[in-house]
Amino acid sequence: MKYELQPTLPPPASTIGAIGWMRKHLFNGPYNSIATLVLGYLLIGWLTPVIQWVFIDADWFGDSREACTSGGACWVFIGARLNQFLYGFYPSEEYWRLNLAFIMLLVAIVWLVMPQTPKKGLMAIFLLVIYPVIAFFLLYGNSFGLVQVETHLWGGMSLTLVLAVVGIVASLPLGILLALGRQSEMPIVRSVCVIFIEIWRGVPLITVLFMASVMLPLFFPEEMSFDKLLRALIGITLFQSAYMAEVIRGGLQAIPSGQYEAADALGLGYWQKMILIIMPQALKLMIPGIVNTFIALFKDTSLVLIIGLFDILAIGQAANQDPKWIGYSSESYLFVALMFWIFCFSMSRYSMHLEKKLHTGHSNRA
Structure with missing residues (x-):
């Protein structure tokens, strides 16, 4: 008797595609189904007027508030002030x-x-x-x-990027040194690093910026003038490096002791062991924490307004006081929020890509 293998049947249509995803995640039980319907109804009820105001009824083109007549969002305001949002008071010819x-x-x-x-x-x-x-x-x-x-003319999104990029690049190596120092076997080095980290972590950034602006010049000779932007950069870097040190210390502690012992067995010195064996593994584990710290730093740059630097949020607040555009602060804050979200979301997504690429996670879920 001769047997023939039958072709494999395709999976049921209800288990694949959009329908399958909805059945698995949104309607996989009576309670989830009810919650999905209720939340969907509330979300649609809230989103419909928002979309109507932001896109459908919005005014997009013009050069004055007279162009905003539809009752929706007046994006003409953002267009008229776009250069200021991006460049601050930087000379237009430059x-x-x-x-x-x-x-x-x-x-x-x-x-x-x-x-x-x-x-x-x-x-x-x-x-x-x-x-x-x-x-x-x-x-x-x-x-x-x-x-x-002069740096007092810098502002807008360009100033925000300068503060964030310099703070990120400078705080990472300093945080690594502080984390290594906190784990050092030398009591003086360890004590100095612990004191530094705990002091800076225990003080709000707004206080650090005030101190950097007012007190930092007192530690230098009178003939040496410190630019206000440079003071802010130093304060942000020192503040962020303390948080970065704790993130890195957590990654170092996650490395099994066998890795340290194997490096010692190979006869590697302290710095060889850290650079070649320990730190590459620890940095992979620390990607989520490091990127989370970077995102927090990017958003904290808006605090420089208190020392007279006009980042994109400060520019938006100043634009809201213009008598020609009174009443359009919602558009200003939405635009600023969108700019922050674009950069923060990009960093978050790239960190997830990097985690997946380096196999740092313990789950295959995206």
Whole structure:
């Protein structure tokens, strides 16, 4: 008797695709089904007028408030103030310098992120060593024929990015050194690092900015003048490095003791052990915590308003006081929130991609 294998039947239509996903996640029981329907009804009831106001009834084109007649959002206000939101009070004829600096940064980051690009090591050296010098001369000027632009004219999204990028890049290596120092077997080094971390973690950032603005110049000679932006950068870096140190210390403690013992058995010195064995493993485990700290830093840059620096949120608040545009603060805050969300969400998604790529998680769920 001859048997023939029958072709495999396709899965039921109700278990795959959009219908299958809904049955599995939204309607997989009576309680979940009721909750889905109730929440869906409330969400639709809330979203419908919001979408109507933001998109359908909105005014998009014009150059004055007379163009806003539909009763929806007046995005004409954002268009009229867009340069100020992006560049602050930077001279308009010098915008190309800001654009060039940030385009170079974007190209370098994309170069490092893309998997197939060559010479990543050289690009990393350029980004960490050469690019900051180029960016400083482009933004500040007073050299190579460029007009000097004082830092009190910097503002908007460009100032927010300067504060965030410098704070992120400077706080990470300092946080690593503090974390290693806190775990050091030398009592003096360990005590200094513990005191530094606990003091900075116990003080609000707003206080740190006040102290950096008012008291930092007192520790230097009278003839040495410290720029207000530089004071803010120093305060933000020191404050954030304390939080970064604790994140890194958690990653170091997650490494099994066998890794340390194996490195010692190979005869590696302390720095060789940390650089070649321990730190690469710890940094992979710390990706979520590090990125979470970066996102918090990015949002905390809005506090520099209290020392007279106008980031994008401060520019929005100043624009709301313009008599020509009174009454359109909702559009201003929505635009600022959107800008913050774009950058924070991008960092979050890239960290998830990096986790998946380096297999740092213990779950296969996205």
